[in-house]
Amino acid sequence: MTRAEFKYADNFPTLTDQQINTAYEEVCVMFSGVLQCWACLTEPTRTNKRTLCINLLTAWYLADMNPTSVTGVVGNGGMALSSKSIGGTSVSFSDMEAQEGLKQLNSNVFGQKALMMIQSAPERYGIYA
Secondary structure, three states: OOOOOOOOHHHOOOOOHHHHHHHHHHHHHHOHHHHHOOOOOOOOHHHHHHHHHHHHHHHHHHHHHOHHHOOOOOOOOOOEEEEEEOOOOEEEEEOOOOOHHHHHHHHOHHHHHHHHHHHOOHHHOOOOO
16 A cells, blocks of 8 residues: 555655555455445445545554554544543543454554444344345
């Protein structure tokens, strides 16, 4: 995947094509099943969902591996607060519910969006048209 193909390239202005492509390749191995999800949908919806999800996963990985390279992203990863303390400056975030292998996606907003897509894929429910 090149910078031109990567939907979130503007959020990683200092990363090279090689760094983006390496992250893409690693994500494709880590989440190989994503490229088979949404098979019951018609084109172009199926391809659009797969492309969006793999782009979100690539951005998630890049943001985790290169946190100082991310721009234009909410600092707390979009996670909801579960508690706060003003005087003692204590903040706690709530994670989205996920099975053990997918919990790591809660680390930033890109991963959370990918997690929502993966958890709502028809294949996870056995729903077919």
